[in-house]
């Protein structure tokens with residue numbers, strides 16, 4: 001991609017801040033715009049006040065700044081069809097169409113796709129009516145997971161140890177509607193055991209290329225306790241042995257890319273597979289149609305080439321990169337959250353220490369705003385502080401040194417991000433799916 005291009009990014013969180021930081025570094029002469037952006041993004045890009053839900057407004061904005069390429073951060077505009085809208089206006093955009101984004105937008109679509117194409121995943125049953133779901137849950141003899149179908153920002157999932165917990169979860173999701181309309185339909189799954197990782201692939205039709213493997217930390221508290229959140233921190237790379245990585249590539253990423261082509265909805269963009277690395281090999285927990293947050297904050301600093309260029313290479317079918325070679329080293333990202341997150345986060349609190357923290361680490365803004373010229377908190381996840389180092393240990397030290405310098409009333413973060421990265425994760429049993 002020529003350096004002087006105009007790039008337009010949709011979104012306004014830590015993921016988009018990291019993406020824009022990466023683009024600014026890879027293309028130093030590019031003009032970068034972002035809608036709606038945030039105060040951190042505004043230091044690197046021109047922010048335009050268009051909400052990510054206003055698809056026609058976004059297309060107008062991209063056209064008015066003569067964007068050469070638009071990159072979409074969050075899932076909601078993708079699921080709503082922003083790529084289709086842009087393409088109908090003749091605008092170049094990187095991301096899956098609405099038909100392809102169903103892989104995230106509908107858990108039932110994703111599970112049926114996996115079943116049809118033999119992509120390894122947990123066994124599941126879907127229910128539309130609470131009575132049948134309740135009857136099924138009452139008879140469960142093994143640990144299960146109850147999920148609301150539809151978008152719930154990663155929160156509509158309840159892990160259950162026995163039938164009693166499962167029936168209470170069905171009641172909460174389908175009857176009490178604790179996740180709103182997303183709970184009209186539930187998916188009940190077998191509960192898998194193993195290490196959980198986030199795998200990202202660049203996909204263009206049948207062509208795929210893996211990014212370094214990352215791990216998110218979804219629970220609110222140290223030791224994976226407390227409620228599920230959007231993600232409290234991430235680490236990359238996460239070491240998989242050759243056999244496990246090979247399974248991930250062949251049985252999951254390549255198979256799903258082919259499956260989407262076969263279904264008439266070829267996938268184009270970043271595909272995110274949430275995987276459980278079980279003793280039998282990888283099993284898919286979920287697919288997302290975008291980069292992860294906070295995974296993007298640790299992946300972007302590791303990339304050795306600009307993302308748009310990597311997509312061009314993939315699309316042109318030139319060198320088919322087996323893997324998008326990372327630079328040396330590791331990154332650890334710690335999310336600084338507000339008091340009350342994830343249930344009732346406090347907002348509007350003044351923050352200090354960001355400049356000092358930037359001596360040791362990258363500071364990406366997730367939920368911040370400015371008020372009378374001062375930076376204040378504006379969301380549950382406020383900042384992601386990313387340390388880099390030659391290994392995970394050095395990256396953790398840098399991240400935590402920086403995190404300790406940032407203060408706002410009620411700030412809290414996990415102390416164990418990246419603390420349990422193993423030597424390598426291997427497949428224990430040999431059978432193939």
Ligand code: AMP
Nearest residue numbers: 122145154157189190191192274285286
């Ligand atoms: P999801 O939004 O479907 O990725 O689920 C959120 C979290 O619930 C995942 O990150 C896992 O930690 C957990 N989870 C989901 N499905 C399962 C499963 N079948 N077995 C064990 N844990 C699961």
Ligand code: GLY
Nearest residue numbers: 216231292293294
């Ligand atoms: N970190 C998980 C997600 O972005 O969905």
